[in-house]
Amino acid sequence: MKLDLAGAWTLALDPQNCGERQHWYAADLPDPVGALTLPGSIQAQGYGDEITLDTPWTGTIVDRSWFDDPRYEPYRQPGQIKVPFWLQPEKYYAGAVWVQRAVRIPQEWQGRRITLTLERPHWETAVWLDDQPLGRCDSLATAHVYELGAQVTPGEHRLTIRIDNRMIVDVGPNAHSMSDHTQSNWNGIIGRIELAAESPVWLRNVRIFPDVARKAATVKLDIASVLGKSARGRVTASARLVDGKEMPPVSAEIGFSAAGGLSGLELSAAGGHVDLDYPLGDDAQTWDEFSPALYEMTVELELFVKAKGESGGEGESVRDRRVVRFGLREVGTAGTQITLNGRPIFLRGTLECCIFPRTGYPPTDVDSWRRIIRICQAHGLNHIRFHSWCPPAAAFDAADELGFYYQVECPSWANQGAAIGEGRPLDQWLYHEGWRIQDAYGNHPSFLLMAYGNEPAGRDREFLAEWVTYWRKRDPRRLYTSAAGWPMIPENDYHNTPDPRIQRWGAGLASRINALPPETTTDYRDFVAQAGAPVVxxxxxxxxxxxxxxxxxxxxxxxxxxxxxxxxxFLEANHMGDQARDFLLASGKLQALCY
Structure with missing residues (x-):
């Protein structure tokens, strides 16, 4: 049972960051500026500050001549601001905002465990029901899920959310998860916003580990409970090809013990872990770009709970159910080749930097991502690297369906002031975000590759050696590399390196492309062989x-x-406005020569 909270919310801006101190959540929001339609962002709906010379952009401005060069004087005038750095929003706001609305808890939810899901907020959220705090979350990549508990009374309540798009953890000013360089530093919530009545015993996590050789899958279940008392029952898994054959179910008897003394599949009163081995049959179909066969696994939990002192009968029934899609696929390496299901593959990829000018944020619907992937496929590509950000769930759904490979990154470009491996809050946050990404998207067969993020600074080699080793052990369903760019370390499953590119950063006229005549005979086999692992x-x-x-x-x-x-x-001021298309085509010819 779910309650969709999409629609109009009361909005108040908190640029002085005083709302928590003044307990804004304890009553109707003070000084609201209007209504905010969620899902959406405040900037897209006209809220925020005008762009000025002092706008605190999120992102490094490498060439600062705009601020003092006389040529830019007309573009620095109040009300006429135009910046040359990147695409420009009409409004800018970096800070906390508060949204609030009344919610009515249905009578039939009495005694049920209630959760609140906020998909893709930007960035940190804090939530209150009436004047009771429900917690905070700082994920940039996954939904923020809050527990309201089982004690919420039916009827009307006040739900208040504080959203803060400042740099909560220093992921780097140019990280594409945050930066005005690309998507813009928006504030809002752009995906599902819903309340749900859940079971007091639930499948907290369902992870499916395919085994191509055995034509089987291990179903790893994390079960949680707020019952606090003993119960017995079973967990059942059943799979089918999407739009195809159904396989027989596999079950296991389980029990929850409030008294301890656990053994076998006896779980504690708070929950536990269960593994199921699920054969997919001799005719099991593998997943890849040529044949993206998808399976759907339905896991059902049924328990019988007896009241204290009750005898006879099975007791009250408690149920939960999860449906998860997965593919029978294994990614690995053979020498300097990446393999999928034992066969070498060649990645033909492009970069996705979170550039969506119409909204200023990425889409959360599957159709939008189908369109993006089909355009890539029409150009002969089979792979996207998400530069210092992780896409929403819909992107994975589309890629699974169409047979497309992803490199996903934690939302960090730890450079230009940020760094990893130096004991800053970012170090631990990256592990937390990695857990959230793995748990939310780990079953998707399209999730083939993973990196910490982009081009790090700091004690990167030591930190990322441990990072790669940790994730490979925790979840071997994909390949891991240290980072996009560097370092090339022995722990990498594959290297994501710019070397030996023909124009390094800062090489100028000494680069190979400038110092030598154009040619197509350079062979990279020796470099790749020395790398000792596949090179992307x-x-x-x-x-x-x-x-x-x-x-x-x-x-x-x-x-x-x-x-x-x-x-x-500038072009027209130099009397060359009529040559704009000639310059465009000439630069395109130069691009073709460079490639």
Whole structure:
């Protein structure tokens, strides 16, 4: 049973960060600025501050000439601000906001365990029901789930959420999970927002570990309970090919003991762990880009609880159910090749930097991600690397269905002031975020590769050696590398390196592409052989292209191409406006030569 909370919420801005201290959650929000429609962001709905010279952008500004160069004087005037760095929102806001609404708990939810799910907030949330705190969450990659408990009375309650899009943990100012360089540092919640009445005993986590050789899967179940008393019952798993054959169920008898003395499949009163071995049959189908066969595993938990002193009969029935999709696939390595189901594969990939100008944030519906993947496939690609961010659940669903491979990264680019391995809060947060990503998306066959994030600074080798080793042991369903870019360490399952690229950062005219004539005969076999593991190239292109002014009309959403307006003005000021398309095509020819 679920209650959808999408719709209008009362919104109050808290730029002075005084709301918690003043207990805004204890009554109707003070000084509301209007209604915010959720899912959505405040910036997309016109809330926030005007862009000024002092806007505190999230992201490194490498060339600061805009602030003092006379050429940019017209673009620094109040009300006429245009920045050349990136696409520009109409409004900017970095800080806490509060949203609030009344919710009515149905009578039939009396005594049920109630949860609140917030999919893809940005960034940290804190929640209160009436004046009672429910906790905080700081995940950038997964849904924030709150326990309201089983004591909530039916009727009307006040639900208050504080959302803070400041740098809660220093993941790096240019991380694409946060930066104005790409998606924009928005504030809001963009996915599911719902209350649910749940069982007091539930399947907290269902992880499915395929075994291609055995044509089977191990179903690992984490079971949680707030019953606090003894119960007996069974857990049953049954699988089927999506839109296809059904397999027979596999069951195990389990019990919850309030008295301790556990053995076998006897769990504590608070829950425990159960493994089920599930054969998929001699005709089991594997998953890959050519044949993305998907299975659906239904896990059902049924327990019988007796009241204290009750004798005879089975007792009250308590049930929970989870449906999980997975693929029969195993990723591995053979020398310098990545293998899938024992066969070498070649990754033909592109970068996804979380650039969605119409909204300023990524989509959370499956159709949008199907469209993105089909465009990639139409260009001969089979792989996306998510640069310093992790996509929402819908992206994995689409990739599973269409047979597409992902490299997922924790939402960090620990550089430009941020660093890893130095004992900062980021170190532990990355492990917490990794757990959340693995638990939320680990069953998806498209989730093939994983890295900490992008191009780290700090004591990266030591920290990431432990990182790779830890995740490989915890969840061997994918390959792990230290980071996108560097370091190349022995612990890596594969390396994600820019070497030996033809134009290194800062190489200037000494680079191979500038110092030597163009050629197509260079052979990278020796470099790859010395790497001792598969090599996935890192950002080997990104050659500059002249702006296409014809595309400016397509920017109809939150982010505007005001940087393009500056570039066009400069061209026209030099009496070359009629040559814009010639420059565009010439730069395209140069790109082709560079590649």
């Amino acid at each position: 190239s890192h950002e080997i292109g990104q050659w500059c292209v002249y702006p296409n002014f014809d595309e400016m009309a397509k920017y109809t959403g939150v982010l505007k191409p005001k940087n393009f307006e500056i570039f066009r003005d």
